[in-house]
Amino acid sequence: MKVKSFKELKSLREEINNSRDPEKHCITICGGTGCLAYGAKGLVEQFKTEIEKENLGKKIDIRSTGCHGFCEQGPVVVIYPEKVFYRRVGLDDATEIIHRTVLNGEILDHLLYTDPSSGEKIIHEDDVPFYKKQMRLVFGMNGQIDPTSLEDYLAIGGYSALAKVLNGMEPEAVIEEVKKANLRGRGGGGFSAGWKWESTRKAKGDPKYVICNADEGDPGAYMDRSLLEGNPHLILEGMMIGAYAIGSSEGYIYVRNEYPLAVENVTTAIEKVRERGMLGEDILGSGFSFDIKVNRGGGAFVCGESSALFASLEGRAGEPRAKYIHATDRGLQNKPTNLNNVETWANVPFIINKGAEWYQNIGTENSKGTKIFSLVGKINNTGLVEIPMGMTLREIIEDIGGGTPAGSTFKAVQTGGPSGGCIPEQYLDMPIDFDALTKIGSMMGSGGMIVMDDRTCMVDVARYFLKFLEGESCGKCVPCREGVRRMREILDDICEGRGREGDVELLESLSHAIIDGSLCALGATAPNPVLSTIKYFREEYNAHIQEKKCPAGVCKELIRYKINEENCTGCGVCAKLCPAECISGEKKQPHVIDQDKCIKCGSCRESCKFDAVIVE
């Protein structure tokens, strides 16, 4: 049945809510890519079979939801209405959960999360330290809805912001509200969204395009994927509001093909909302028409750059062009185009529903609202965290993330993807917002936050990012194509023991040439990881160049694997796994590595339970 007016939307929402009992038990299983990798799909089936078998459908609902964020602990199960939080749930646990927890109110101790700092077992989702300090505004709904169900989204108030806008707000008033909220682009640039909308609205040309940038290319960042996968309607609603404000009738979502579930869920969401007549011609009887198509990328990082993205959407190679004219004037097909990132669009319905003043209360002076970060790398609680702007890095890493794994010490946190930088410990107490991160030589970027410890070599990390960018440079302009390659070659030399005095200075001078001469932001920011590691970890560069040593024990050519006799128990695991068969020793006696045969593959070190394999 089509929803043809605001009244019909209201009654549909009421109908859905009346048919649902908020007190009815609901077992929600996280269906994000992380939990799916741990077997969440089978778990959903298991719950369904059990409930069907026991004829409990009237008492218990099952819902496969979007990503809850705490990917480290997957598969995650939350039982409503009590919000009992179970982690690492296996297939065998389903029966017990249904009978003991849901029907009998018992708590299953072995499925509870234990706070590593206090040793305390935690029962409810909100009390888990990982979630406690977060402000899950944009991301919070993920856990309550099945992303493939429009009804679920409507039940929690979905599309009410769209209805509010279409039912009496002038487009200019919508733009004014977004400007007042000071919503800044979450894709990395931090550019004012309201300003962009206004420029596109005022630009001459027809049609005007509205695009959602879901080409989340920054390695180590996956918040956009989880939003698209977990709550696609929120993005669609944001885009529809934007399109109305701008005066656009055509929209695109440009999404990475590496995210198959996001493609699937957003495509399903579009179909469902179109079926209901809430996307397409004359939306909700307001006279406003708008439709969205999904276009997939081809695995090119540069396509996250606006002009390259347009080229890709036009069916061409994704090469950026010089931006003398803004995309708001001439973007896709040379028409006025407004491009915002997934998370930016997701913020829009909240601003409309709760108002710019409410939104302004969250965050710092010039960075409003929340930001989702993907907290990954050498950290205990890996996952997606949403925090109000202005929280310190230390709070995120230590309180939410639970610090670095036992036995290792924090060295740096990398933000901003390949365009960002590495931030050392001395800046951990700095509140995070767009401007503060830029000030210390990194940037917000799309929200990747990769924690590095004493086993991460900063020179090697700089080389890693350059290698990445060398491969992703489109090759159009010389400074980026040749400069980045030369820098990578110098870093190869340093990491492989051929470093020379003056190399660091050469890297610095090349960096500035690339920053000044590159056509697009990919090249202009490419040297950032190198510059920031030189600035904060110069001594590591020196150790590589002068002493030919890698203090972190990473750079193959500069290290040797050795067995510490005191720690070695002679269990023989390393010898069994060694592909070069170069580890020998009597049973229960310390073993020895034959340096001539060792290929430095690292399998002994990763497999030793006694930390007996050391690197020199």
Added chain:
Amino acid sequence: MSGVNSVKKVEVKVKDIIQKYGSDKGFLVSILQDVQKEFNYLPKDALNTVSSYLDVAISRIFEVATFYKAFSLTPRGRHQLSLCMGTACYVRGASLIESNIERVLGLKPGETSPDLEFSFDTVNCLGSCASGPILVVDEENQGQMTVAKTNKILKKLGKKVKTDES
């Protein structure tokens, strides 16, 4: 099957794919993704069909097919391994796994073995950072990868993993 027939078959399949996108040139990348999914690589006949049905010059099609990392103009191996080289996987030791796979398969990332048994690739980030390092073996994500685990997987797929065996 005769050559003419197989060309016809390719043509029919490619036409179906193009129609799904309403013959819109803007969806060229998506169309090529689907063609690659169908044939495991981008066969020349398929590209010719795309060119004529979308009315896009073959040179342009090749430009796109060679620009994007996802596409392959040569047949891919029966077993496909792709290793995530996102930053989170990298700091957790993906590069050691990369060199180990290179050693065992004798392939650099992007290469396919001459017997078409194996293809090895690296990808920039699969967004499953929590369970990194990730190795995708024939479309199945395998998390918390280690050098020893890769050896086990490769052994199962029929490769010799010890240095003196290869």
